[in-house]
Amino acid sequence: MTALGFCDVRVSYNGTEAVQSFNDLLHSGEWLCLIGPNGAGKSSVLRAAAGLVSYTGSIAIDQTEIPATSARWRAQHIAYVPQSPLIPHDMNVHDYVLLGRNPYVGHFSSETKQDREIIHGVLERLDLIEFAQRRLGTLSGGELQRLVIARALAQEAPVLLLDEPTSALDIGHQQQALELVDKLRREQGLTVVSAMHDLTLAGMYADRLVLMHQGARVAEGSAREVLKPNILSEFYGVSARVHHEEDGTVVVIPQRTSTR
Amino acid sequence: MTSSTSTSASHNRYWFALAGALLFVAMIVGTMIGPAGPTWWRIPLEFANRLPFIHVNSGVSKADWNIVWLIRTPRVVLAAIVGSMLSVSGASYQGVFRNPLVDPYLLGVAAGAGLGATLVFAFQRGATENWIIDPLPLAAFIGALVAVLVTYVVGTAFGTTQSSTTLILAGVAVTSLATSIQAFILQRNTDVVRQVYSWILGRLSSATWGDVRLILPYVVLSTGVLLMHRRLLDLLRVGDDEASALGTNVRRVRLIVVLAATLGTSAVVAVSGLIGFVGIIVPHAVRLLAGASYRVVLPLSVLLGAAFLVFADIPSRVLANPAETPIGVVTAFFGAPFFLFLLRTRNSSK
Numbered sequence: 063m064t065a066l067g068f069c070d071v072r073v074s075y076n077g078t079e080a081v082q083s084f085n086d087l088l089h090s091g092e093w094l095c096l097i098g099p100n101g102a103g104k105s106s107v108l109r110a111a112a113g114l115v116s117y118t119g120s121i122a123i124d125q126t127e128i129p130a131t132s133a134r135w136r137a138q139h140i141a142y143v144p145q146s147p148l149i150p151h152d153m154n155v156h157d158y159v160l161l162g163r164n165p166y167v168g169h170f171s172s173e174t175k176q177d178r179e180i181i182h183g184v185l186e187r188l189d190l191i192e193f194a195q196r197r198l199g200t201l202s203g204g205e206l207q208r209l210v211i212a213r214a215l216a217q218e219a220p221v222l223l224l225d226e227p228t229s230a231l232d233i234g235h236q237q238q239a240l241e242l243v244d245k246l247r248r249e250q251g252l253t254v255v256s257a258m259h260d261l262t263l264a265g266m267y268a269d270r271l272v273l274m275h276q277g278a279r280v281a282e283g284s285a286r287e288v289l290k291p292n293i294l295s296e297f298y299g300v301s302a303r304v305h306h307e308e309d310g311t312v313v314v315i316p317q318r319t320s321t322r
Numbered sequence: 323m324t325s326s327t328s329t330s331a332s333h334n335r336y337w338f339a340l341a342g343a344l345l346f347v348a349m350i351v352g353t354m355i356g357p358a359g360p361t362w363w364r365i366p367l368e369f370a371n372r373l374p375f376i377h378v379n380s381g382v383s384k385a386d387w388n389i390v391w392l393i394r395t396p397r398v399v400l401a402a403i404v405g406s407m408l409s410v411s412g413a414s415y416q417g418v419f420r421n422p423l424v425d426p427y428l429l430g431v432a433a434g435a436g437l438g439a440t441l442v443f444a445f446q447r448g449a450t451e452n453w454i455i456d457p458l459p460l461a462a463f464i465g466a467l468v469a470v471l472v473t474y475v476v477g478t479a480f481g482t483t484q485s486s487t488t489l490i491l492a493g494v495a496v497t498s499l500a501t502s503i504q505a506f507i508l509q510r511n512t513d514v515v516r517q518v519y520s521w522i523l524g525r526l527s528s529a530t531w532g533d534v535r536l537i538l539p540y541v542v543l544s545t546g547v548l549l550m551h552r553r554l555l556d557l558l559r560v561g562d563d564e565a566s567a568l569g570t571n572v573r574r575v576r577l578i579v580v581l582a583a584t585l586g587t588s589a590v591v592a593v594s595g596l597i598g599f600v601g602i603i604v605p606h607a608v609r610l611l612a613g614a615s616y617r618v619v620l621p622l623s624v625l626l627g628a629a630f631l632v633f634a635d636i637p638s639r640v641l642a643n644p645a646e647t648p649i650g651v652v653t654a655f656f657g658a659p660f661f662l663f664l665l666r667t668r669n670s671s672k
Contacts, residue, residue, distance in 0.1 A: 112567045137569025148561035152614040161557055165569035170550045172617075217568070 065090040065253040066111075066221050070119035073106045080106040082277040083119070090220070093247060093254040095268030097261060097288075099298050102274040104257035105145070108223045111255070112142035123221060137165035141214035145226040147206075151199030155190060155209060156181065158198060162216025181216055188212045188242070204235035211242060222247075224256035228263065236260070240267050261314040265289055273297060285312040337612045341625035345402065348632040352398035353390055355636055357644055360386035392531070400529040401635045401649075402628035404590040405600055407541050409627025411583035412601025413608070413619050414548045417555035418576045419486050425601040426587040429493035429580065430469030433500035435591045438465025439521050440504045443514040459536065459592035465500075466588035472496050474580065486562075486576065523648035524597035526635055537589040544586030548620060551579050555616035597631070597650045603657045604630055610664050630657075 066088040073081040081103040088094055096104040110117040113128070113136045120127045123139045141162075150158075162184075163177040185191045188208050193201070201209065207227065214222055224243065228236040244267055247254050258264040264271060265285025273281040273288055275297045281288045289312045294302050305313040353369070354362040360382045367380035368387060382390070411426035419428070427433075438461035470493075477492030508515055554575050557565050562572045587601075604627040605619055612618050634652045641647045 114563050114566060133566060133571055134569040137567060140567075142564075142567040144564060144567075148559075148564060150559040150614070152609075153556075153559060154613075157556065157615060158560075161560060161568060164557055164565075167553070169554070172553055 065092070065124060066255070067122040067125070068107070068111075068119070069122070071107070071110055071117050071121060072119055073103070073110050073115050073117045075115075080277050081110065081117070084279065086272070088253050088255070090253055091247060091251045092270065093244070093256070093268045094270050094272060095264040096255065096257045096272050096274055097259075097264050098274035098280075101276075103277040104274055105225050106277075107274075108142065108225050108255065108257055111140055111221075111223055112136075113140075114142075134165050137217060137219070139219050140221045140223060141217040141219040142223045143210050143214050143225065143227060145229065147210045149198050149206060151197065153198050154194070155196050155198065155201075156185070156194040158209060159184060159190070159212045159216050162213040165217060180218070184212050184215050188215070203230055204232075204238065207231060207235065207239050208242065211239070211246075215246065220251070221253045221255070224254065226257055226259065229259060236263060243267075261289055261294075262312065265312045265314075286310075289314055334612065334618050337618070337622055338625070341622055341629065345625050345629040345632070348629040349398050349402060352401070352632045352636060353394045356389075356394050356639055359389040359394070365390055396531045396534055397526050397529040397635065398632055399534050400594065401526050401631045403534065403537065403541050404526070404594045404597065405604070405631025405634075406624040406628040407545065407586045407590045408597065408600040409604035409623040409630070410545055410548050410620055411587045413605035413616070413623045414551070414555065414579050414583045415601070416605060417558060417616055418579045419490060420558065420561070421490075422606070423602070424490075425598075426583055427596070427598075427601070428490065429473045429584065430496040430500060431466040431584060431587050431591060432596050433497040433504070434469025435462040435466040435588065436518075436522055436596065437469075437500045437504045437507075438462045439595075440507050440514075440518050441465075443517050443521070444507050444511040459533075463588050463592035466591055467584065469496050469500055470580070470584045470588075474577075520648065521595045522650075524595035524650040525646065526594055526638075526649055527646045529593070533593045537593055540589035541586050544582040544589075545624060547582035548579065548586075549624075551575065551582075552616045552620040555579070555620070559614075559616075595650070597653060599650070599653045599657050600627060600631060603653075603661045607661065607664055 066086075068084050068086045071081060071084040072079060084103075084107055086094065096107060098104055106115060109115045111121050113133060122128065128136050128139070159181050160173060160177070163173050163180065166177065167173055182191075185194060188211065190205075190209060190212055193205070193209075198206065198209070207230070211227075222243070227239055227243070231239060240263060243252075243254060243256075246252055256264075256268070265288075268285075271281075271283065271285060271288040272279055273293065280297060281293055286306070289304055291302060291304050294300055294304075294314065301317050301319060303315045303317055305315060307313060350366055350369075354365045359365075360368075364380045364382050367378045368382040368390070370376050371378040371380050408426055412424070415424045415426055415428055416422055439458060442458045442461045473489065473493045473496045476496070477489035504518075508518060554570060557568060557570055558572065558575065560568075565572050605623050608619050608622045608626055612622055631649070631653070634656060635649055637656070638647045638649045638652045641652075
């Protein structure tokens with residue numbers, strides 16, 4: 063079943079086309095990872111789906127086109143984790159995750175008991191329950207990343223968009239965050255679209271990679287198919303070795319070009 | 323979870339009870355102090371006597387009671403209304419602009435009202451004495467609304483991004499424009515400078531029940547609308563983008579909050595002049611004491627803002643007795659050191 067569909071999606075800023083006709087169909091529970099150099103249009107695709115930039119074409123969830131005017135409907139179906147979330151340092155963890163229930167709360171009403179129960183469940187599942195009253199300013203980078211994912215889960219949306227979810231984390235927390243997303247996707251059938259710079263990690267977790275360059279899709283497939291030295295050299299301008307592990311992991315190792 | 327949320331709920335109840343009690347004490351004390359009138363301790367007794375089913379012999383004469391009921395009480399009530407409105411507007415502005423240094427005069431309310439008032443003073447204030455409606459509050463009110471309207475139209479028309487920076491800059495421009503026109507008019511009419519100056523510093527001395535009735539509908543309406551947005555103001559703390567992605571039309575929320583805060587602020591400025599500092603100090607004091615969530619900050623600002631201005635009005639009556647010390651001077655003189663004290667004790671306790 064198609065969970066998320068992009069049909070001729072184009073994004074332009076002041077006349078410059080940042081995304082040229084993006085088409086894709088994701089089945090439920092699939093993890094698609096957008097890769098590509100800076101400015102390739104990865105974030106713009108995610109921001110279009112999150113309703114943060116205007117686009118032409120259509121984006122559909124379960125074959126229903128997202129209505130352009132309803133931010134609420136969109137937020138009930140798509141949860142978005144930005145690259146660098148704005149963290150209000152004096153807000154506490156419980157209140158922050160509670161913001162994820164916003165798409166279900168009327169303009170002038172407040173959260174119901176059911177909303178609070180859902181938050182409780184999310185906090186428990188992500189091992190954040192003992193942090194509930196902690197202020198965000200006292201949390202570490204890894205804890206904050208988990209918290210932002212918790213807020214996205216509180217939206218109970220079938221689609222999760224992650225913009226550079228690991229760029230600010232150390233290698234251990236990168237692995238933790240991605241394992242968490244992978245586990246949630248398997249348990250709850252979340253459909254995930256992420257933009258990532260770390261090609262090895264991208265290939266390791268995603269079902270499918272799409273390489274973008276100057277707003278266009280230039281390569282697509284499994285890690286084995288996309289992460290090839292000639293492709294990487296052409297679009298990233300990098301000279302890299304690609305190493306294939308026995309378990310199927312594709313490792314991209316940039317090479318030093320200057321003499322030692 | 324039940325334990326975690328209930329601790330913060332009972333914590334909040336404690337602050338609300340304290341703020342309510344403080345406001346009550348402030349208002350009672352406010353009616354007890356002033357030149358002329360009955361002995362101070364008799365006044366609460368007389369108030370009690372006038373409640374249904376209670377009879378106390380307070381020994382307050384009819385004439386003395388008139389001083390209390392027609393001069394002091396409206397003044398105290400007006401101070402409470404003005405204080406709460408300025409505080410809750412200040413907190414709301416700080417919320418929608420995500421800027422802690424913003425006050426309710428940000429988008430041109432002060433300059434617009436000042437210009438409106440200056441025009442009335444310059445055009446023969448004496449001639450308007452017999453008018454049925456005093457044009458001064460009306461001119462100030464309209465001046466304030468027009469200034470903010472111009473700011474909003476200009477700010478959103480030229481703003482290509484979703485950011486609120488253009489709006490704030492438009493406010494700065496409109497403020498400068500209105501102030502320069504005001505300065506020009508004053509230059510031409512130097513005889514009214516003193517009156518305009520005293521209006522700008524704010525005053526509650528001439529408060530009547532008529533003033534209270536005049537502004538109450540606006541204040542109730544805009545305070546109500548602002549309080550209903552307290553959850554959404556918390557949402558805006560994560561930024562425009564994330565708030566949109568969480569399903570809220572940020573521009574619409576900002577517009578409604580700015581309109582409501584402007585309407586209420588303009589109304590109170592029209593009768594009390596420009597009382598500075600309240601809109602910044604009270605919301606911040608509340609944040610330092612009870613946390614930064616707007617669900618708490620807004621309602622608590624209503625109560626504490628009212629109490630603060632009623633208390634500030636007392637020295638304004640007694641300091642230079644029988645003359646009045648402008649209330650704006652008192653709020654800044656006592657408010658600023660108190661604020662620094664709060665800031666210091668809070669930061670050292672962390």
